[in-house]
Amino acid sequence: ETGVTQTPRHLVMGMTNKKSLKCEQHLGHNAMYWYKQSAKKPLELMFVYSLEERVENNSVPSRFSPECPNSSHLFLHLHTLQPEDSALYLCASSQDVGGAGYGDNEQFFGPGTRLTVL
């Protein structure tokens, strides 16, 4: 496997279920990200991890719980979701978490998990 992989690719869950999304990057990067892509809305950053430490929680409800056990893996644990949480969830990674002015530091995206909450 190369690049950024995500499993499952599709997930349907009820509002009382607990499920997890998995992301794995094979690029040797130190930073990983979760994004949410809803219909007709811009891609929204949810969480940022740098060397397994969360550096940003972009006002995300607690029903979304990220976990980064090592620099290659990122999880998003889901519980008691709402139908409006149905979206495409994208994972990305970059060499480092450095921001504007830091230098060449692009993000590589996975294929996403299409989540439907019933």
Next chain:
Amino acid sequence: AQSVSQHNHHVILSEAASLELGCNYSYGGTVNLFWYVQYPGQHLQLLLKYFSGDPLVKGIKGFEAEFIKSKFSFNLRKPSVQWSDTAEYFCAVNADTGFQKLVFGTGTRLLVSP
């Protein structure tokens, strides 16, 4: 708050036509600028990026973009589109000096008819 505006939500062109997609952002400091493309059924891929230096950047597949700081713009261009350019195009800006906090535009769906 930072924002990114993509003015064209849907664009339909014939093959060989020229393309220009607009992107404007709201932040005035140091920025990194990106254009990503999402082909049907595929994941987001980087088309081109600007970090510093020459404001005219060239990307893959004949695309280029020009960073005009005074206009807060980073428009994407291609002189002659192909049917295979049919995709959704996203402009993204990072203006956070602390870490990579990409703010995306809403995207432009491009349909190129053969």
